[in-house]
Amino acid sequence: IVSEHWFKSAPLSRNFANRVVQIQLCTDSHDQGWATDKAQGSWTWFDIVVLPNANTDVPKRTKDGREMAWRSHANQLGQDTRSELLTCLEVGNVIAVRASARFQGWTNYTEKGYVIARVLSEDLFTPQNWTLTSDKVPKLSQEIQDGAYTFAASTGCLVQATDATLQSKIWFTTPALTSESINQLEAVQLFTRSRFQRRDGEPVGASIAPGDSFSWFDIIILEKPTDTLLVWLSHTNLVNDFGADAAPGKLFDENLINEDEEQRHAAGILGQIKSALQPGNAVAVRVCAQFEGWENYAESGHLVIRISNKSE
DSSP, X not given: OEEEXXXXXXXXXXXXXXXXXXXEEEEEEEOOSOOSOGGGOOOXXXXXXXXXXXXXXXXXXXXXXXXXXXXXXXXXXXXXXXXTTGGGOOTTOEEEEEEEEOSTTOOOEEEEEEEEEEEOSSOSOOGGGTTTSOSSOOOOOTTOOSEEEEEEOSSOEEEEOOSSSOEEEEEEEOOOOOHHHHHTEEEEEEEEEEEOOOOTTOOTTOBOOGGGOOEEEEEEEESSTTOOOEEEEEEEXXXXXXXXXXXXOOXXXXXXXXXXXXXXXXXXXXXXXXXHOOTTOEEEEEEEEOSTTOEEEEEEEEEEEEEOSSOO
């Protein structure tokens, strides 16, 4: 494959990263105009790529090493890819357009192109509106239609344990959910930049096995701001230093029901979450630590929720 980054955005602002709900690439382009076997399809195409910052052309990668690039179109009608691309965007990232061609004789000629992004006029949710300072339960924005939506923490959170007693704090939440939004819920995933404790003399970036960590994040259901109904583990802190990118928690996605055993289990948990939710409840992120010396320092985080545009 021969690829070249054609053009890219400026580093993303907080407002764009947290409010964008649609991205679409439009191009004035064509291939070489001939093919020995048209039935094999087109081998020139465009990708939307997420770069860590403006100083590199190397795409970001997921935790499992997959390149953060999504096929836009192959010199034909563009499309909107919302369920995964938007969940990966963070403040300071850059959106790039990559033009590609493959196999001998194939050429991708580009004349002009532009990216259209739909951005809401305000954050979908501000945590302080409910969990910190107000008794008024906020409602879902009227602008929500479908796709992936991000609920971001406005502050960091530190939890420190002194003994075997579980120490935890509610970090941030979604708005109160309606019966319609509960029925349309398709996936939930938490992303955090966080670490466990760092002791004197301990090397930066020291890591441990998942089963050895007592610093973790839960996805919980709240009936009201002071109550905890049900709890599901999202992920544990495995390093003592903040990573360059947010670490993803488990993806609870009902569409993974036909995948491997671990993914089917995650799909089952999403079913449990939907079954447990009642109108007026909220989904919240809880920061936890347990046993003497353990802490959970969460610098930033965002909860991504995918909502269908069709009720069940």
